[in-house]
Amino acid sequence: xxxxxxxxxxxxxxxxxxxxxxxxxxxxxxxxxxxxxxxxxxxxxxxxxxxxxxxxxxxxxxxxxxxxxxxxxxxxxxxxxxxxxxxxxxxxxxxxxxxxxxxxxxxxxxxxxxxxxxxxxxxxxxxxxxxxxxxxxxxxxxxxxxxxxxxxxxxxxxxxxxxxxxxxxxxxxxxxxxxxxxxxxxxxxxxxxxxxxxxxxxxxxxxxxxxxxxxxxxxxxxxxxxxxxxxxxxxxxxxxxxxxxxxxxxxxxxxxxxxxxxxxxxxxxxxxxxxxxxxxxxxxxxxxxxxxxxxxxxxxxxxxxxxxxxxxxxxxxxxxxxxxxxxxxxxxxxxxxxxxxxxxxxxxxxxxxxx
Numbered sequence: 215x216x217x218x219x220x221x222x223x224x225x226x227x228x229x230x231x232x233x234x235x236x237x238x239x240x241x242x243x244x245x246x247x248x249x250x251x252x253x254x255x256x257x258x259x260x261x262x263x264x265x266x267x268x269x270x271x272x273x274x275x276x277x278x279x280x281x282x283x284x285x286x287x288x289x290x291x292x293x294x295x296x297x298x299x300x301x302x303x304x305x306x307x308x309x310x311x312x313x314x315x316x317x318x319x320x321x322x323x324x325x326x327x328x329x330x331x332x333x334x335x336x337x338x339x340x341x342x343x344x345x346x347x348x349x350x351x352x353x354x355x356x357x358x359x360x361x362x363x364x365x366x367x368x369x370x371x372x373x374x375x376x377x378x379x380x381x382x383x384x385x386x387x388x389x390x391x392x393x394x395x396x397x398x399x400x401x402x403x404x405x406x407x408x409x410x411x412x413x414x415x416x417x418x419x420x421x422x423x424x425x426x427x428x429x430x431x432x433x434x435x436x437x438x439x440x441x442x443x444x445x446x447x448x449x450x451x452x453x454x455x456x457x458x459x460x461x462x463x464x465x466x467x468x469x470x471x472x473x474x475x476x477x478x479x480x481x482x483x484x485x486x487x488x489x490x491x492x493x494x495x496x497x498x499x500x501x502x503x504x505x506x507x508x509x510x511x512x513x514x515x516x517x518x519x520x521x522x523x524x525x526x527x528x529x530x531x532x533x534x535x536x537x538x539x540x541x542x543x544x545x546x547x548x549x550x551x552x553x554x555x556x557x558x559x560x561x562x563x564x565x566x567x568x569x
Contacts, residue, residue, distance in 0.1 A: 245555060248530040253567030255529075258291070258305055258313065258552070261560030265305060267313030273303050276554035276562055278328030278372060278449070278496055279541030282335055282353040290353045291552045292319060292337045293541055293562060294326035302326055302339045304353055305562070311550065319355035327387065328449055328496055328540075330373035334402045338362075340370035342387050344433075348373060350404055362404045365396045367429045372496070374450040374457055379472050383457045385447030392435040393444055393459070393470070395421060412470075412477075413440040419475055444468075449496035449508070458505055460494035467494060467507065467519060481507075481519055491517040491525050496540055501548035501569050508553060510538035516553055529565050531555045544569070 247255050259265045259272035277296040283289050287309030294302045300323040306315040320326070320339050326349075327342035337351040339359070346369055351359040365373075371387040380401040384394040398407035410421040411434065422438045435441055445466075450459035456471040458480070465483035470476070483489040493511035500506045505519040506528060515530040516539055528551070531539065537557040544551055548569055554562040 245531050245533045245559075245561065247563065247565070248527075248532065249565055250528075250567065253529075253565055255563060255565045257561055258564050259316070259562040265313065265316040268305075268316035270303070270316035270318070272316070272560070272562070273297070273301065273318075274299065274560055275556050276560050277326065277540045277556060278330075278340070279543050279552060279554070279562075280329070280331040280337055280353075280498075281543045281545055281552065282331065282337070283546040288314075289546050291543065291562075292351070292353050293554060294329060294339055296325055296327050296342065296540075296556070298324060300324040300326045300341070302329075302337065302351060302359075304355060306354070307545075311545075311564075311566075317355050319351045319353060320349055320359045323349060327370070328372035330375060330382070330450065332375050332382075332402075333377045338373040338382070338404075340373060340384075342369055342371060344369055345429075346370045348384070348404075360405075363428055364406050364409065365404060366394060366409050366424065366427045366434050368392075368434045371447050372450045372459070374452045374459075376452060376457065376472060378455065381472075383450060383459075383470075385444070385450050385459050386435060387447055387462075388435065389446055389463060390435065390443035391445075391447040392441050393447065394424070394434070409434070411435065411438050412442050413438060414442040415440045419477060448494060448510075449498075451497050451499050451505070453499040453505060454503055458497060458499070460497050460507060462494055462510065465489075465492050465494055467491075467497070467505065480523065481525070486525070488525055490515075490527060491519070493538070495538065496542055498542045498544065500544055500551075506542050506551070508539040508542050510540075514539055514555070516542050516551070529553070529563075534558050 273295040275297040277294040279293040302320040348365040371385040393412040409427040445463035448460040467481035493509040495510040496508040516528040542553045
């Protein structure tokens with residue numbers, strides 16, 4: 215994956231990449247992708263245009279996303295809309311990767327940034343504003359989405375489920391944001407439970423209950439003394455036995471391991487010998503336990519953080535300004551990576567190959 219080539223996406227078909235080749239020949243400038251030899255790519259959807267294979271117009275500002283396997287062998291990719299219109303949409307694929315439908319799964323919300331998938335097959339869509347809530351969604355949009363205010367009212371960024379401890383971890387997009395965990399009264403039912411925030415006193419980490427998760431008078435991160443601040447909490451995911459998450463203002467990737475109550479920085483752009491990852495944002499776990507981090511800014515890349523601590527480029531979008539990479543997620547078999555370039559234009563892509 216260190217050897218990369220350009221491909222030019224001029225439509226929605228799959229374009230094979232030959233090592234060292236440059237696909238051009240279009241009068242209208244279009245985004246280009248850099249990927250490794252042996253990989254192919256296609257544009258799945260473009261904001262403001264009908265998704266090919268459906269009659270649904272794709273939303274603006276695509277952000278956090280996830281993939282959900284379906285009983286027929288196909289899968290669904292869901293994507294938030296980080297815009298005033300908000301909400302979330304989905305694209306449905308057959309077992310061979312053909313797009314057979316698309317549609318809205320969440321409406322009536324604002325600035326839906328990232329989120330997370332639950333083990334029982336729902337999408338947690340998080341609103342990124344001071345009164346933001348988590349909304350639990352059916353990836354197919356058949357069942358109406360439900361707000362989950364017990365999970366806190368704050369500037370939500372992302373959510374990750376811990377299937378071992380049976381909790382949901384939540385990040386907060388503030389310069390002094392907290393790291394939260396929600397323990398439902400009954401696992402799989404997120405309507406009630408206990409919201410806690412991570413604290414640190416004299417170097418000792420602990421979890422303390424947030425007295426008022428609805429933040430009716432005081433912000434959740436300010437209700438508990440000793441709350442450990444994180445510099446702009448962003449994406450989070452579950453990986454093996456830990457919660458991994460990113461903080462954008464200091465360009466760090468963190469790992470919190472519940473079983474040992476330990477917190478560690480596993481990537482820091484300021485000290486890395488190969489700091490190709492900057493503007494850290496959405497994150498997902500990939501095949502073999504590696505982490506894949508999207509850049510908001512940086513070089514508009516998805517970067518692979520290997521289990522041994524090294525980093526390498528996976529895909530880069532060029533020819534676009536004022537955008538960011540969002541929503542990385544893998545197909546159930548781990549051979550297809552989905553992600554979006556958020557603006558100018560908003561576009562959702564699939565890269566397929568030997569990950």
